[in-house]
Each structure stands twice: as structure tokens, then as C-alpha cells.
Amino acid sequence: MRHILRRRELVADDWAYLGEESAGDALIVPLAQLRAEEARWRAWSGRLGVRLTPADAPEELSAGLARLALVAVEFPTAGDGRGYSQARLLRGRLGFRGELRAVGAGVKQDQVFLLARCGFDALELAPGEDPEAARRALGRYTVGYQPGAATVQLERLRFPAP
Amino acid sequence: MYRYDDLDRAFIAQRVEEFRDQTRRHLAGELSEEEFRPLRLRNGLYLQRHAPMLRIAIPYGLLRAAQLRKLADIARRYDRGYGHFTTRQNLQLNWPSLAAVPDILAELATVEMHALQTSGNCVRNVTADHLAGIAPDEVDDPRPYCEIVRQWAALHPEFTYLPRKFKIAITGSPEDRAASEVHDIGLHMQRDGAGEIGFAVLVGGGLGRAPVIGALIREFLPLADLLGYLEAILRVYNRYGRRDNIHKARIKVLVKSLGAARFREEVEAEWLAGRASAPVLTQAEVERVRAFFRAQPYETLTDLDVTADREPRFLAWYRYNTSAHRMPGYRAVCVSLKAPGAAPGDATSEQMEALAALAERVSFGLIRVTHTQNLLLADVPQRELYAVWGELERLGLATANIGTLTDLIACPGLDFCSLANAGTLGVARDIQQRFGALDYLYDLGRIEIKMSGCMNACGHHHVGHIGILGVDKHGEEWYQISLGGSANGFTALGEVIGPSVPKAEVATTLERIVEVYRARRLEEEPFIDTVRRLGLEPFRAGAYASHPQAA
Missing domain, CATH: 3.90.480.20 (Sulfite Reductase Hemoprotein; domain 2)
Known part of the structure; x- marks a missing residue:
């Protein structure tokens, strides 16, 4: 059973990725698949999520974003930071309010604080990562300089959001 | 100079604890070297040829006496009693032990210093003109804006895992003493018709493997828009910069592949779209920071003739x-x-x-x-x-050679750095010895030598009047020499004059080059002007005359 650190709580994952066996009706589909079989997924009656690779443009989702309950953003390595910008765009400009999940080998305790600041509210930790350590890391800083997502509450910020 | 407030102090203390925990996990075997590497680099810690190297940030190159004392104290207690000041206004310690680094960072925090983002693929130390605040030709003191950018870049949630390192320099004078045109972003302070402060924005300059001068993408960026515009540039870079090849990952490659005009359109579009959610730089915050850089309480003095009857x-x-x-x-x-x-x-x-x-x-x-x-x-x-x-x-700090040939710039080279192909310190010693006679040096006038031990160009060799680049030739150290580079006011990249020369021949080759200059210069003509006037050919001919070893 896969677990997700969702808003600092470790919960069983109620979503399945396309191709996984699942009893539920919540399915995460790669963007390429969503594109290729648009009609099929428009007709999908369950909850729908999409999975972005680092090269995907979140702007492509804008028209169909209301239909999506989850966006999973892939971090194949900790060093590939494109997903941070994807998250900022989704939460900011595109106004996405559903679950924003970071997934991949790059999602580790040393990254989770920045991920949460960019708007990720669900962390699918890399295999072997200790969820307790990740939870602690989310509270590592009480102050910061740049505005960020409300997922992390800091006591003081230097540069406020508009 | 800027002083930390509660926010800065809390941030740095928490950062030290984060790194202490990361180091502990690494030493306990919980974090592999591969996992630890990007984390330690973001704290300026390299694992070098002989020992770790710690690069300490000196934002825009400014130190209080108490800070310099602390650096001296750290160098004595944790290192071998010396430090190395770099071309990016940082200080490097070459011999600390890995386990001691968290303690060193805690010591630094007591004097409001850190090593945050002095390495790694993130926004690095922001540099400025070393004459900031006192230069007669200055539009405005760039340091408050450097400090604002430093804070904005500190652990930026979105831009801490960029395709490659990212360097920003700000200059407040028309004469660019900060080499800003060879930075990823160079900001040139300007005033508009109403006297308001703003910046000309250059993007995509850099040295390294493919040296290039930055492209002007904004003539005048109002101060209030500074952070939003930087975010737009960084976002375009973070999304579209190459990550498949480390040698093509700097922003200069993206600017070149899109073309400056297209890159500019991308940034402007991103800026307009993201403007509403960009961090706000309030006038009050600008004033708070500017207040730290007010002019010193100077005495009212008149100029003296201090040279009368002196030796x-x-x-x-x-x-x-x-x-x-x-x-x-x-x-x-x-x-x-x-x-x-x-x-x-x-x-x-x-x-x-x-x-x-x-x-x-x-x-x-x-x-x-x-x-x-x-x-x-x-x-x-x-x-x-x-x-x-x-x-x-x-x-031993009064060698009267500033601006002369022996005031040369060199990276630490093969003696310390694991990236280097060739030594620089021995060559520097050879040059200093060969040109040790001060009368001869003064006769040569202003000649800037810049030397790097590898293509990464930490010694800025491309912009030296004479550039020296160490190369590895079948396991031997050889040196490629270029002429005509410049980083002051009129930025130019030097051209390689010909085949590289062996270590023992570098000083001799330089001597031959300056002899061509001495023979061919017009009255009072500086070296760089003679090179520009004559072109490389006479220097090439002179440099390789009876030079059987060159290959």
C-alpha cells in the first residue's frame, strides 16, 4: 500500500496510476495519454488526475483544469527543478486548487520544504524515505524571504505576496 | 553596511541546523555521496584534491572588521592559517575537515555570515563594483540592491535546483568594474528622466567553455519591478534551459539558441503574466536597506600633497x-x-x-x-x-603593483582544485619572478593577466589583456595564451594567439609578447590599445620566435 504525506499527515493513497490495479475510481493519467484519448477521459466518470513530466507545459491543462482533482508532478531526480516552476504556475497563474502531488525519485526529505513552499500539498516520497523525517523537515524553517504557498506557514516573510 | 535583523538571524541559524543534520546523516551513511553532493554544494562545500574546500560568501565583497577577524580566527582554528580571496569576492578555505563544517557555519553566523549558495546550480553570491559608494562616476550605490537580491535569492523555493549555476552582478557606474557583462545577469544602474533608479538588464553573459558577452534585453527596468523581472528571467531559464548536457546548461546557451530577441519576448511575456503574483519590493523595504549604506561620517577635509619629500x-x-x-x-x-x-x-x-x-x-x-x-x-x-x-x-601587503602585470588573477589551479587541468600558482610565481623589477613593470603600464587552470574559467582568462589557460596534454601541463580581452567598460573576449606552450616557457613567452609591445607602442599607448591597433599577428610572430618546444 502506497502512502502519501498529505498536508503533514501520512495517509494511504486513494489514487491509482493508469495501469495499476485499483478498486477505487480515482485515476492518474499521463498528460500524453490524456491528450491522445481526450474523448475517453472526458467521459471518465470517476475522479481524474494527470501526471506531468518535467518537460510538460502546465499551460496545456488550463482549459481542462476544472475537471482535474489532482495534478502529479514528476521529479525524476532531486536536481531537476522544473517541477517547482510547474507548481508555481499551477497554483498561481492557473489557479489550480486540487491536490498537487510531487512524485518521483527526487522527492526526499531535503527537498520537501521547498516543494511545499511552491504549493505541493501531497508528497509521494521516494522509496526508502522516512516519512517522519520528511514531516520534521517541513517545519525546519520559521522564516523566509520570498512569498510562497500557504501549505507552509512561516512566521515572517521579507517580501510579501501582492 | 547591512546588519541582520531577527528574520535574517533566524534564517541563518535554521540553515546551519539543516546543514548540520545533512552532514550528520552523510557521515552516518544515511545519505550517499551522490545524495549529499548537491546539498553540500549549496553550502559552498567541495570535496577537493586534498581535502574539502569551503567557499564562504562575502556578499558584494564587503566586510566589517569583526567579520574579517572571524575569518582569520576560523582559518587558524579550522584550517592552516590562511584563506584565498576569489574573483567573485568570496573566501575559500582549502583544508577544513568535513565534520567541522557545521561548526564553521555556526561561527560564521555569529558575525552575520554564511556559505549559502556559493556553489551548486542555484543563484550564487551577488557581486558589485569594489568602488561602490565612493566612485566619482557612480549613478548610485549598487550595494543595497545587491543585498535585496541576495535576500530574494536565499533558498528561493522555485530556483534552488536550476539547470546550472547562476551569477548576478550589479554595477552602479558606467565603467563596469564588476565584469557584469560576463555574468548570467548583469544589472547596470541608470536614472530615468525623472531621476528614478532603474536598471539596464543584460542576460546570458559568461566565461567558461563558450565565452560570450551578455545581451541587453531591457533598457530600463524600474526598481519596483526588479524582483518580478528577475523571477521572469529565472522561470524561463528554469523551464527551458538545457539539463541534458552540463556544458550546455548555462543561460547563455538558451539565450543563444532562442536568439536574444526571442528570449526577450519570452521573458517579457512571462513577466506580464506573472507580475500580479511576483514578490513585492516596497519603497519602505528599499529605504530600510538603503539606510545601511548611507555615506560614512566623513570629516571635512581638503586634498593634501602627501608626496612631498617622500621616498x-x-x-x-x-x-x-x-x-x-x-x-x-x-x-x-x-x-x-x-x-x-x-x-x-x-x-x-x-x-x-x-x-x-x-x-x-x-x-x-x-x-x-x-x-x-x-x-x-x-x-x-x-x-x-x-x-x-x-x-x-x-x-607584506604593500607591493606597489596594482594594475600592473604582476597584479595577476589566478584560480587555485591543479594544486587544490579537482576540476583543474593544470597548475596556476607555479606559473604565477614564475611570472612574478620574471617581471619582478618594478621599473620594468612600471614601464609596461597597465597589463591585466588572468589565468585559469581549466575551461571553467574561474580566473576569467577570456577577459584578460593577456589570458592564460591551463590545458592537459597527454598528462602534461601546457598553457594556451590569448590576447586582447578586457572586462572594464569595453568588454571584449581575447583571441588565442597560437599553439599552447609548456609550463617552463610561459614566462618567457609573455616576455616576448611584452617586448613586441615595447618595440611597437606609440607614446603612452597602453598595452591593450597596442594589441587592438596592431592585431595579433606581430605578437604571434614574436611569441613563437625561436620557440622549438611549442606544439
Whole structure:
């Protein structure tokens, strides 16, 4: 059973990725698949999520974003930071309010604080990562300089959001 | 100078604890070297040839005496009693132990310093003109804006895992003493018709493997839009910069592949779309930071003739190592870290401590690091100059060679750095010895030599009047020589003159090149102008004359 650190709580994952066996009706589909079989997924009656690779443009989702309950953003390595910008765009400009999940080998305790600041509210930790350590890391800083997502509450910020 | 408030103090303390935890996990075997590497790099920690190297940030090159004392103390207790000042106004310790680094960072925090983002693929230390605040030709003091950018970049949630390192320089003067045109972003301060502060924005400059001068993408960016515009540039880079090849990952490659015009359109579009959610730089915050950089409480003085009846040694030092100040009765004093036989940019703990005391006595307790790897006492009353000279002489810091050929820039090279192909320090010593006669040096006038031990170009060899690049040739150290580069006012990249030469021949080759200059210069014509006027050919012919070993 896969677990997700969702808003600092470790919960069983109620979503399945396309191709996984699942009893539920919540399915995460790669963007390429969503594109290729648009009609099929428009007709999908369950909850729908999409999975972005680092090269995907979140702007492509804008028209169909209301239909999506989850966006999973892939971090194949900790060093590939494109997903941070994807998250900022989704939460900011595109106004996405559903679950924003970071997934991949790059999602580790040393990254989770920045991920949460960019708007990720669900962390699918890399295999072997200790969820307790990740939870602690989310509270590592009480102050910061740049505005960020409300997922992390800091006591003081230097540069406020508009 | 800027002082930390509660926010800065809490942030740095929490950062130290984060790194302490990361180091502990690494030493306990919980974090592999592969996992630890990007984390330690973001704290300036390299694992080098002999030992770790810790690069400590000196934002825009400015130090209080207490900070310099702390650096001296750290170098003595955790290292071998010296440090190396770099071309990006940082200080490198070459021999700390890995396990001690968290303690070093905690010590630094007590004097409001850190090593945050001095390495790794993130926004690096923001640099400025070393004459900021005192230069007669200045539009405005760039340091408050450097400080604002430093804070904005500190652990930026979105831009801490960029495709590659990212360097920003700000210059407040038309004469670009910050080499800003060869930075990822260069900001040139301007005033608009109404006298409001803003910046010309250059993007995509850089040295390294494919040297290029930055492209102007904004003529005038109002101050209030500074952070939003930087975010737009960084976002375009973070999304579209190449990550498949480390040698093509700098923003300059993206700017080149899109073309400057198209890149500019992307940034402007991103900026307009993201403007509403960009961090706000309020006037109150600008004023808060600016207040730390108000002019020093200068005395009302008049200019003195300090040269009357003084010995030639002092006169030479006065001429070469001091420069004009915008306040009457003051001079800026350059502290030469280029003594014969010394590694360029190195200073001992004793020298640092003595300088800290001297700065407290005669220069408002502040010391600056220049990008030419020297130190500067910026505000010295002219009546003190003779005594200051005496003290610097005693410390071995008064070599009267600033701006001359032996005031050369060099990275640490193969002696320390694991990236280097060739040594630089031995070659620097050869050059200093060969050109040791001061009369000869003074006759040559201004010649900037810049030397790097590999293509990464930490020694800025592309923009040296004479550039020297170490290359590896079948396991031997050889050196490629270029001419005609410049980083001041009129940025130009040097051209390689021909085949590389072996280590033992570098100083001789340079001597031949300057002899061509001596023979062909017009009256009072500086070296760089002669090179530009004549082109490379006569120098090439001279450099390789009877040079059987060149290959």
C-alpha cells in the first residue's frame, strides 16, 4: 500500500496510476495519454488526475483544469527543478486548487520544504524515505524571504505576496 | 553596511541546523555521496584534491572588521592559517575537515555570515563594483540592491535546483568594474528622466567553455519591478534551459539558441503574466536597506600633497595602490595580495587581523574584496596614507603593483582544485619572478593577466589583456595564451594567439609578447590599445620566435 504525506499527515493513497490495479475510481493519467484519448477521459466518470513530466507545459491543462482533482508532478531526480516552476504556475497563474502531488525519485526529505513552499500539498516520497523525517523537515524553517504557498506557514516573510 | 535583523538571524541559524543534520546523516551513511553532493554544494562545500574546500560568501565583497577577524580566527582554528580571496569576492578555505563544517557555519553566523549558495546550480553570491559608494562616476550605490537580491535569492523555493549555476552582478557606474557583462545577469544602474533608479538588464553573459558577452534585453527596468523581472528571467531559464548536457546548461546557451530577441519576448511575456503574483519590493523595504549604506561620517577635509619629500617606494605605492575618492582629503587604498612568491589572493590569519585593526583605525572599520583578488580600504584620510603604507609594508601587503602585470588573477589551479587541468600558482610565481623589477613593470603600464587552470574559467582568462589557460596534454601541463580581452567598460573576449606552450616557457613567452609591445607602442599607448591597433599577428610572430618546444 502506497502512502502519501498529505498536508503533514501520512495517509494511504486513494489514487491509482493508469495501469495499476485499483478498486477505487480515482485515476492518474499521463498528460500524453490524456491528450491522445481526450474523448475517453472526458467521459471518465470517476475522479481524474494527470501526471506531468518535467518537460510538460502546465499551460496545456488550463482549459481542462476544472475537471482535474489532482495534478502529479514528476521529479525524476532531486536536481531537476522544473517541477517547482510547474507548481508555481499551477497554483498561481492557473489557479489550480486540487491536490498537487510531487512524485518521483527526487522527492526526499531535503527537498520537501521547498516543494511545499511552491504549493505541493501531497508528497509521494521516494522509496526508502522516512516519512517522519520528511514531516520534521517541513517545519525546519520559521522564516523566509520570498512569498510562497500557504501549505507552509512561516512566521515572517521579507517580501510579501501582492 | 547591512546588519541582520531577527528574520535574517533566524534564517541563518535554521540553515546551519539543516546543514548540520545533512552532514550528520552523510557521515552516518544515511545519505550517499551522490545524495549529499548537491546539498553540500549549496553550502559552498567541495570535496577537493586534498581535502574539502569551503567557499564562504562575502556578499558584494564587503566586510566589517569583526567579520574579517572571524575569518582569520576560523582559518587558524579550522584550517592552516590562511584563506584565498576569489574573483567573485568570496573566501575559500582549502583544508577544513568535513565534520567541522557545521561548526564553521555556526561561527560564521555569529558575525552575520554564511556559505549559502556559493556553489551548486542555484543563484550564487551577488557581486558589485569594489568602488561602490565612493566612485566619482557612480549613478548610485549598487550595494543595497545587491543585498535585496541576495535576500530574494536565499533558498528561493522555485530556483534552488536550476539547470546550472547562476551569477548576478550589479554595477552602479558606467565603467563596469564588476565584469557584469560576463555574468548570467548583469544589472547596470541608470536614472530615468525623472531621476528614478532603474536598471539596464543584460542576460546570458559568461566565461567558461563558450565565452560570450551578455545581451541587453531591457533598457530600463524600474526598481519596483526588479524582483518580478528577475523571477521572469529565472522561470524561463528554469523551464527551458538545457539539463541534458552540463556544458550546455548555462543561460547563455538558451539565450543563444532562442536568439536574444526571442528570449526577450519570452521573458517579457512571462513577466506580464506573472507580475500580479511576483514578490513585492516596497519603497519602505528599499529605504530600510538603503539606510545601511548611507555615506560614512566623513570629516571635512581638503586634498593634501602627501608626496612631498617622500621616498620613491612610497611614491610608487601611492601612484599604483591608491585611487581617487569622491570626498576631498580621502583616498581608496588597495591592499595588494600579489606579493612576489605569494599565491594570488591568499592572505594569512595574521594579515587579516592586522588589516581589521587598521581598517578600524583609518577606514570606518570596513574592508572590501575586489574581483581582482585584492583587498581595499575604501575611505582612508590622506593624512594617514604614509602611516598606512608603513603598516602594509610591515605586513607584506604593500607591493606597489596594482594594475600592473604582476597584479595577476589566478584560480587555485591543479594544486587544490579537482576540476583543474593544470597548475596556476607555479606559473604565477614564475611570472612574478620574471617581471619582478618594478621599473620594468612600471614601464609596461597597465597589463591585466588572468589565468585559469581549466575551461571553467574561474580566473576569467577570456577577459584578460593577456589570458592564460591551463590545458592537459597527454598528462602534461601546457598553457594556451590569448590576447586582447578586457572586462572594464569595453568588454571584449581575447583571441588565442597560437599553439599552447609548456609550463617552463610561459614566462618567457609573455616576455616576448611584452617586448613586441615595447618595440611597437606609440607614446603612452597602453598595452591593450597596442594589441587592438596592431592585431595579433606581430605578437604571434614574436611569441613563437625561436620557440622549438611549442606544439
